[in-house]
Amino acid sequence: MKKIVIIGDSIAAGFFEGQVTDLLNEYVTDTLTGMGFPDYTVVNLGERGASSATALEQLPKAEAENPDFVAINVGINDAINNRENVKEYGENLKKMITAFPAEKVILVGPSWVDLTIKTAGNKETLVKYIAMAKDIAQETGVNYIDMYHHMEVYPDPAEFLQSDGLHPSKFGYHLLGALIARDIKNKLLG
Template sequence: MNKIALYGDSLMTGLMNGEPSDILNNYVIDELTGMGFPGYEILKFGRRGEGSAEGLERLDEVVAANPDFVVICFGTNDSIKHKDPVETYGDNLRKLVEAFPAEKVIVLTPGYVNVAIRTEADNDRQQAYAEMAKEVAAEKGVNVIDLYHHMTIYPEPNEFLQDDGLHPSNEGYHFLGALIARDIKNKLLEVQN
């Protein structure tokens, strides 16, 4: 069985109504299976409230699992909760990415936040963290999914969020699962060709 590690903050836990769930895992697997790539299992390495610095503290555990693909998703807590400088986030993300072979890595940027609900958040700051994630991914030659961009080109990005203004809604997780599955599919097709 092939393994996909979802490594990051509460988005990677599938947080729904304040509780971790398998919603994202199921959408990724269902999408991959529907695209003709069955036989994957999800390794859950998401932790609520974590920033990139906390992620580094448990990096060895994720590396030891030897996933076929790893989706690295940190930044929102760095931005909103910890108020870390974007450069610190970039340095931490570089270390996370460097721990895996480049062909296995997908960096997921921080996404859009409903600031009417999450008044401590700032979408300009979220976007700056997303840009840093894209910069690190380009520098390290790994794939990146610009979640902030994908959410904000949609006319009503709040539809992708739960009532907490931060975590994906059912539609948001479905969208995210499809983006992750598409990226993995493209990586698999590159290897086949």
């Protein structure tokens, strides 16, 4: 059985309808199986409320799993709650990414947020964090999933979110899981 480790925040953890679920894990493995790559399991180390700084604490556990692939999905809490730590966010991402060979890592950027509901955030700050994530991915040579872009180009991006305006709906987790699976497939096919 091959192993995918997911590190990050509540979105990475599969937070849905008030609790952590296996939704993201299932969408990743089901999509991979549908693409002809069965035999994958997900070890999800995502934690509610994690920032890039607290997600770093997941690193020893992630390394101990000796994963075939690692998906890092953190940043939305930094962008909404800490706003001014863009540089620290980039440094934390770099530490997480470089703990693994670049060919094993997929970095998921901060997602689109419905700011009419989640009023603590603002688009300008979110865009700065997304730009930092893109820059770090390019600098370290890892795959980057631009969740904000994938959601924003959709006619009604709010469909990807639960009523809190932040966490993915089932549709949103399906999109995220499929994008992670696609990147793994592309890495496998070289």
